[in-house]
Amino acid sequence: MVKLPDPKELVDSVADGAAEIIKGPARVADNVATVAETYAKEMHTNVDDVQKRMPDDPSVIADFAVKTVGQTVKAGIGMLEGFGKGAMDTFEGVKSQIRRVTG
Numbered sequence: 001m002v003k004l005p006d007p008k009e010l011v012d013s014v015a016d017g018a019a020e021i022i023k024g025p026a027r028v029a030d031n032v033a034t035v036a037e038t039y040a041k042e043m044h045t046n047v048d049d050v051q052k053r054m055p056d057d058p059s060v061i062a063d064f065a066v067k068t069v070g071q072t073v074k075a076g077i078g079m080l081e082g083f084g085k086g087a088m089d090t091f092e093g094v095k096s097q098i099r100r101v102t103g
Helices: 007-053 060-102
Strands: none
Touching: 007 060
16 A cells, blocks of 8 residues: 655645745856856956057957857856756756655
8 A cells, every 4th residue: 555645744845845846046157157257357358468468469359259259158158057967956856846846
């Protein structure tokens, strides 16, 4: 015979699962914000470097362009990864609550 979970544990598990879902967007936002902050710092550093080296060293323009493209691609990939990690962490939290009740 199948043992039914304790009603209090069931309610608590459902509430915890709902909390995991509610936290999902915040997890994603935190992950993406971390990447965005790093990107912003790198871009500020690049612009500062351009301002220091111009007009005496015009080669800084090519250096700036290469760095900007690379950092933008890296940030884009990082944001996608951050979104995916936030979603996976949320799914894992919900799964753990389901396992808690179902055994």
